Amino acid sequence: MIAPASSQWHFPRPALAQAYLASLNLGLSSARGLFARRRMGKTEFLVEDFMPAARAGGYSCAYVNLWELKSDPATALVLALHQAIEPKSFAKVWERLNTPISKIKASGKFAGMAEAGVEAELGNRHQVAGTLLMQAMAEFDKYKKSLVLIIDEAQVLAAAENSVFAHALRAALDIRKDRLKVLFAGSSETTLRRMFGRASEPFYNWAALEPFPLLGVEFVAFMVDKVAQISRFPLPLPDALQAFDALKQTPLFFRDYVERYLTHPFEGTQGALDFTRAKAFNDGEFEKQWKDLLPADQILLALIARDTSDLQGLEVRTTVGARLGIEKPVPAGAVQNSLRRLVDKSVITRMDRGAYRIEDEAFADWVRHQD
Structure with a gap:
């Protein structure tokens, strides 16, 4: 669609x-x-x-x-x-x-077993596609x-x-x-x-x-101009640029900010920003995504969100062990497995020299604000 x-x-x-x-x-x-x-x-x-x-x-x-x-x-x-x-x-x-493909029934006697009936579906949706x-x-x-x-x-x-x-x-x-x-x-x-x-x-x-080339100042100026065309309360460009940065330069969130400003102009630009940030970075989707992770993965993700380096070093492995209630550092292999799981789930991206970042900056911001 x-x-x-x-x-x-x-x-x-x-x-x-x-x-x-x-x-x-x-x-x-x-x-x-x-x-x-x-x-x-x-x-x-x-x-x-x-x-x-x-x-x-x-x-x-x-x-x-x-x-x-x-x-x-x-x-x-x-x-x-x-x-x-x-x-x-x-x-x-x-x-x-x-439309399901016709089924066939095959039955036969197997050594040491009673007669068995086996029903097989000849193909599934993937095969049909x-x-x-x-x-x-x-x-x-x-x-x-x-x-x-x-x-x-x-x-x-x-x-x-x-x-x-x-x-x-x-x-x-x-x-x-x-x-x-x-x-x-x-x-x-x-x-x-x-x-x-x-x-x-x-x-x-x-x-x-x-x-993909991301949107920037020209996009913000375009939106500001549109607000000026339909509203008695123009949106100052400096305030809009500040909001765009505060919203991690995410066009979808910035559109939400503009909508809030237009529908609640007396709250001002800061009120619109506060509302949008609360909505964008406290999404229930993030909480579900977080709860679906293993405890070790959560710990490493929190460290990545805070730009921790040398994720397989002794200091990080000791931190992970302590937060898991283990009195010694976790093995380097355990950290590697955790990072691999996060990469496979497209939660993090591997950068140069073994550094990682969270792919969704909004989720990264949400993680930073967890205890």
């Missing part, structure tokens, strides 16, 4: 959209990969800037956000392709995905136009349970590079780097990965 347009509050970035489109048109590469933390305006740009530019450039567009169907990205991607290539067949495709992917590609081969496939939150494809489908997708895209371009986007830098940089991964070396 494509996110709805944000109408007059959308900050357009046509030059950036044209730059991405031009790189795909060169023909030297059929894919690009972008990463940025969640809430940084990536999806809005893809839907409201890049896709219109691609359509104006002669492409059809298929957009899918794998986060919306994380448990079954194959289905989400296949349906997006069918919607773009052959919209009239969409209903039939969806019906087939929800894999078959329908090939059908979608066959439809594309008859399709007149070139197509850009935009895969948002693409790191979901790197999960082990999605490996078979990812290999099938890679093979299908490989032989259609001349007319089928792909823009991968995601919020987990670590997972995307593994996805494109590890030889064992289906999409190894398949797309250049780069950071």
Whole structure:
């Protein structure tokens, strides 16, 4: 599903959209990969800037956000392709995905055992989606136009349970590079780097990965100008810039701040900021995410949030041991396992020289404020 347009509050970035489109048109590469933390305006740009530019450039567009169907990205991607290539067949495709394949019953006698009956389901939704992917590609081969496939939150494809489908997708895209371009986007830098940089991964070396350019002063000034157009209470640019920094330069949170200021102008800019910070950095989602971590992982995450270095050194291992109620330092291997778990869950990203940072700055701020 494509996110709805944000109408007059959308900050357009046509030059950036044209730059991405031009790189795909060169023909030297059929894919690009972008990463940025969640809430940084990536999806809005893809839907409201890049896709219109691609359509104006002669492409059809298929957009899918794998986060919306994380448990079954194959289905989400296949349906997006069918919607773009052959919209009239969409209903039939969806019906087939929800129709169980016939079952067979096999029974037999086993040595030392009574007669047993075994019932097997011939295929599941993933297998059906894999078959329908090939059908979608066959439809594309008859399709007149070139197509850009935009895969948002693409790191979901790197999960082990999605490996078979990812290999099938890679093979299908490989032989259609001349007319089928792909823009991968995601919020987990670590997972995307593994996805494109590890030889064992289906999409190894398949797309250049780069950071998505983040919004800054121009975005804030744009929002301030919009407030001045509709409100009797202009938002001072210095106050807005201060709020943007206080909200970790996160566009989604800044939009919430502007909305609060417009609906409660007599609270002033500081009141709007205080309200937004309390809402953004005390989210129940963060508490659930925290409680799902093992105690050792929580301790290390709190240290990372406070920029602790040398996480496998004696001092940190002693601290972890003490907080776990152990009278001696935990082994270095235990710290390594904990860090690996946090990386695999896309909670932290490994930086240069063994340093780590929390991927979601809002979550990092929430962690810092825990006891």
